[in-house]
Amino acid sequence: xxxxxxxxxxxxxxxxxxxxxxxxxxxxxxxxxxxxxxxxxxxxxxxxxxxxxxxxxxxxxxxxxxxxxxxxxxxxxxxxxxxxxxxxxxxxxxxxxxxxxxxxxxxxxxxxxxxxxxxxxxxxxxxxxxxxxxxxxxxxxxxxxxxxxxxxxxxxxxxxxxxxxxxxxxxxxxxxxxxxxxxxxxxxxxxxxxxxxxxxxxxxxxxxxxxxxxxxxxxxxxxxxxxxxxxxxxxxxxxxxxxxxxxxxxxxxxxxxxxxxxxxxxxxxxxxxxxxxxxxxxxxxxxxxxxxxxxxxxxxxxxxxxxxxxxxxxxxxxxxxxxxxxxxxxxxxxxxx
Amino acid sequence: xxxxxxxxxxxxxxxxxxxxxxxxxxxxxxxxxxxxxxxxxxxxxxxxxxxxxxxxxxxxxxxxxxxxxxxxxxxxxxxxxxxxxxxxxxxxxxxxxxxxxxxxxxxxxxxxxxxxxxxxxxxxxxxxxxxxxxxxxxxxxxxxxxxxxxxxxxxxxxxxxxxxxxxxxxxxxxxxxxxxxxxxxxxxxxxxxxxxxxxxxxxxxxxxxxxxxxxxxxxxxxxxxxxxxxxxxxxxxxxxxxxxxxxxxxxxxxxxxxxxxxxxxxxxxxxxxxxxxxxxxxxxxxxxxxxxxxxxxxxxxxxxxxxxxxxxxxxxxxxxxxxxxxxxxxxxxxxxxxxxxxxxxxxxxxxxxxxxxxxxxxxxxxxxxxxxxxxxxxxxxxxxxxxxxxxxxxxxx
Ligand SMILES: Cc1cc2nc3c(=O)[nH]c(=O)nc-3n(C[C@H](O)[C@H](O)[C@H](O)COP(=O)(O)OP(=O)(O)OC[C@H]3O[C@@H](n4cnc5c(N)ncnc54)[C@H](O)[C@@H]3O)c2cc1C
Numbered sequence: 001x002x003x004x005x006x007x008x009x010x011x012x013x014x015x016x017x018x019x020x021x022x023x024x025x026x027x028x029x030x031x032x033x034x035x036x037x038x039x040x041x042x043x044x045x046x047x048x049x050x051x052x053x054x055x056x057x058x059x060x061x062x063x064x065x066x067x068x069x070x071x072x073x074x075x076x077x078x079x080x081x082x083x084x085x086x087x088x089x090x091x092x093x094x095x096x097x098x099x100x101x102x103x104x105x106x107x108x109x110x111x112x113x114x115x116x117x118x119x120x121x122x123x124x125x126x127x128x129x130x131x132x133x134x135x136x137x138x139x140x141x142x143x144x145x146x147x148x149x150x151x152x153x154x155x156x157x158x159x160x161x162x163x164x165x166x167x168x169x170x171x172x173x174x175x176x177x178x179x180x181x182x183x184x185x186x187x188x189x190x191x192x193x194x195x196x197x198x199x200x201x202x203x204x205x206x207x208x209x210x211x212x213x214x215x216x217x218x219x220x221x222x223x224x225x226x227x228x229x230x231x232x233x234x235x236x237x238x239x240x241x242x243x244x245x246x247x248x249x250x251x252x253x254x255x256x257x258x259x260x261x262x263x264x265x266x267x268x269x270x271x272x273x274x275x276x277x278x279x280x281x282x283x284x285x286x287x288x289x290x291x292x293x294x295x296x297x298x299x300x301x302x303x304x305x306x307x308x309x310x311x312x313x314x315x316x317x318x319x320x321x322x323x324x325x326x327x328x329x330x331x332x333x334x335x336x337x
Numbered sequence: 338x339x340x341x342x343x344x345x346x347x348x349x350x351x352x353x354x355x356x357x358x359x360x361x362x363x364x365x366x367x368x369x370x371x372x373x374x375x376x377x378x379x380x381x382x383x384x385x386x387x388x389x390x391x392x393x394x395x396x397x398x399x400x401x402x403x404x405x406x407x408x409x410x411x412x413x414x415x416x417x418x419x420x421x422x423x424x425x426x427x428x429x430x431x432x433x434x435x436x437x438x439x440x441x442x443x444x445x446x447x448x449x450x451x452x453x454x455x456x457x458x459x460x461x462x463x464x465x466x467x468x469x470x471x472x473x474x475x476x477x478x479x480x481x482x483x484x485x486x487x488x489x490x491x492x493x494x495x496x497x498x499x500x501x502x503x504x505x506x507x508x509x510x511x512x513x514x515x516x517x518x519x520x521x522x523x524x525x526x527x528x529x530x531x532x533x534x535x536x537x538x539x540x541x542x543x544x545x546x547x548x549x550x551x552x553x554x555x556x557x558x559x560x561x562x563x564x565x566x567x568x569x570x571x572x573x574x575x576x577x578x579x580x581x582x583x584x585x586x587x588x589x590x591x592x593x594x595x596x597x598x599x600x601x602x603x604x605x606x607x608x609x610x611x612x613x614x615x616x617x618x619x620x621x622x623x624x625x626x627x628x629x630x631x632x633x634x635x636x637x638x639x640x641x642x643x644x645x646x647x648x649x650x651x652x653x654x655x656x657x658x659x660x661x662x663x664x665x666x667x668x669x670x671x672x673x674x675x676x677x678x679x680x681x682x683x684x685x686x687x688x689x690x691x692x693x694x695x696x697x698x699x700x701x702x703x704x705x706x707x708x709x710x711x712x713x714x715x716x717x718x719x720x721x722x723x724x725x726x727x728x729x730x731x732x733x734x
Binding site for chain 2: 103106108109110128129164166167168169170174176227228229230236238239287291294295298299301302303304305309312313316317319320321324325326327329330
């Protein structure tokens with residue numbers, strides 16, 4: 001057993017952390033190799049394994065970074081599976097932003113049955129919850145063709161594409177995308193969608209761990225400095241024990257994420273059992289950490305101006321992304337039967 | 338034991354329902370149901386409708402024009418108005434300041450302010466908390482120094498709910514630094530239009546402008562605006578806290594929240610079936626409903642006790658803790674029920690207000706409400722402070 005990351009991964013994490021602290025843009029991330037770390041060597045990157053994904057997203061979450069790295073990994077993964085090394089290369093270089101449009105209204109967290117359909121070089125339908133589509137240069141869209149789910153490339157600014165974009169609870173944006181005979185390039189079958197979503201789920205979990213670490217540290221700082229009744233509020237045992245519980249739950253969550261990272265490359269049933277175990281636990285813990293952090297801060301944490309606000313929303317949203325606590329609990333039960 | 342309401346109480350409930358059916362403006366109820374922020378005009382409309390009926394002052398003593406409602410009547414009124422999506426009665430004038438004036442104010446203050454509270458001429462806000470004085474309210478620093486026939490007030494209040502609409506603010510101010518901190522506090526009525534007062538908005542985590550900072554720089558307040566005696570303000574503030582506690586459990590809000598949660602869970606589909614049929618979700622829903630049923634009875638026990646003359650002491654702390662946790666749990670379940678529709682986050686104060694939520698209507702505000710209601714376990718005496726009261730006053734630890 002060895003619970004330390006490799007030298008390379010640690011170096012990447014450290015330099016990513018420093019870069020994010022300075023305020024990084026998309027070009028900085030590409031230059032650092034953050035995007036390359038999401039893909040295997042075969043795909044043109046130098047990572048792509050569970051631990052690579054975990055270290056990158058933990059740092060993004062720690063910094064509360066809203067750049068569309070998850071979208072790059074998820075859409076890029078589907079592009080890699082479709083054999084589009086050219087597009088993956090541009091993506092890793094930071095020259096192309098892409099996002100995956102796979103959700104549809106009425107499905108909640110299920111992947112199907114979808115209704116968006118391809119016909120004669122176009123796709124039509126309604127895609128929901130597409131993250132950071134407003135900035136993307138390419139939409140990777142799932143659609144039915146001849147009864148099979150396939151992947152298509154669509155120009156988000158092309159004809160037949162309408163987007164209704166709002167801010168997202170976790171940061172960034174989220175769009176409802178209507179496709180009306182939008183010109184589409186067929187990329188291939190979508191059989192790898194589940195395994196790519198497994199990696200994306202790990203990314204959301206690791207992101208939440210980083211955010212929880214920051215939220216815990218902020219709360220600790222506040223407990224040490226905020227005084228009421230003449231003492232730092234961290235002297236009140238009522239808060240001390242709750243803070244201790246938060247710290248315990250974060251270490252449990254971190255362990256679940258390590259567990260998932262180590263099983264991401266396994267065959268689907270094993271992998272997905274770990275995906276659902278980790279995501280269910282993370283969903284539960286993310287809510288706990290956000291709620292407890294707000295409560296222990298008192299009124300100040302209710303304000304938009306205080307830096308906790310976007311992080312608390314990010315943790316709240318973590319449960320609503322890619323399957324919530326209950327959805328994954330039910331899936332875990334099914335996969336364990 | 339008898340768990341039924343008396344015929345008179347039931348008649349009162351029918352009367353409240355009929356009034357709500359006939360007089361509550363549909364557009365206002367729709368806003369409340371959709372969790373859209375109400376305008377000042379909405380609140381004013383509702384207050385004057387209630388006032389016409391004599392119910393704005395339902396809880397006031399008859400000699401001040403009230404109806405002397407029993408605690409059970411207050412409870413029925415709160416339950417029915419919440420169920421009908423009526424706006425909450427803004428409490429600061431009617432329910433907070435008025436009882437203090439009735440008990441400790443001068444005749445002149447009673448004659449001047451009480452009618453203006455009812456008519457809506459004066460919108461009051463509550464100036465207790467300060468940046469450094471939250472749970473430890475007695476450490477407040479805003480100074481009022483007597484100079485001739487005026488006090489000169491300097492300092493800052495914060496968290497002032499709906500202060501942006503207020504004509505007047507009742508403040509706890511420091512008039513002495515001698516003795517215990519509680520002994521140097523006075524209760525002062527201040528006109529918000531006095532020179533030297535500045536109101537700055539605070540935007541909350543869900544993007545709404547609900548609270549404010551209120552800054553005082555050399556604000557001159559006539560001495561006749563002092564309530565009761567100088568340096569006795571803490572007593573009046575505590576009086577205010579121990580009264581007006583019937584609504585503290587928020588049972589009406591919880592019930593309304595549960596009803597709307599069930600509507601969501603019937604409409605939202607999971608694997609093609611209504612979410613409410615999902616065993617996991619159904620279990621969560623049932624658990625909170627069971628809690629709420631017990632809570633309602635717990636609340637009524639306290640309410641009935643108050644009518645029998647018992648002081649609503651530390652039991653109200655129990656109601657506050659459990660009542661807020663139940664409401665927050667319902668809000669969290671609503672957030673869960675809408676699934677991925679929790680992700681589009683449209684916040685009135687944060688973004689272009691032309692944005693609208695793309696999901697079903699019932700999903701539009703679930704995350705905002707969930708976030709906003711984290712406040713209910715913080716304000717009005719945080720749940721930690723309430724637990725402290727329970728351990729000392731009830732458990733004797
Ligand atoms: C939305 C909102 C609206 C409000 N409206 C008004 C208003 O209109 N007028 C007004 O005057 N005030 C208002 N308040 C203020 C409210 O009453 C205070 O927020 C509350 O008293 C808590 O104070 P604080 O926020 O400074 O937290 P703090 O007192 O700093 O508390 C921080 C944390 O320490 C805990 N803590 C404090 N003391 C103890 C202790 N002895 N033992 C254990 N734990 C402890 C608290 O429970 C909390 O978890 C409002 C607050 C909010 C959030």
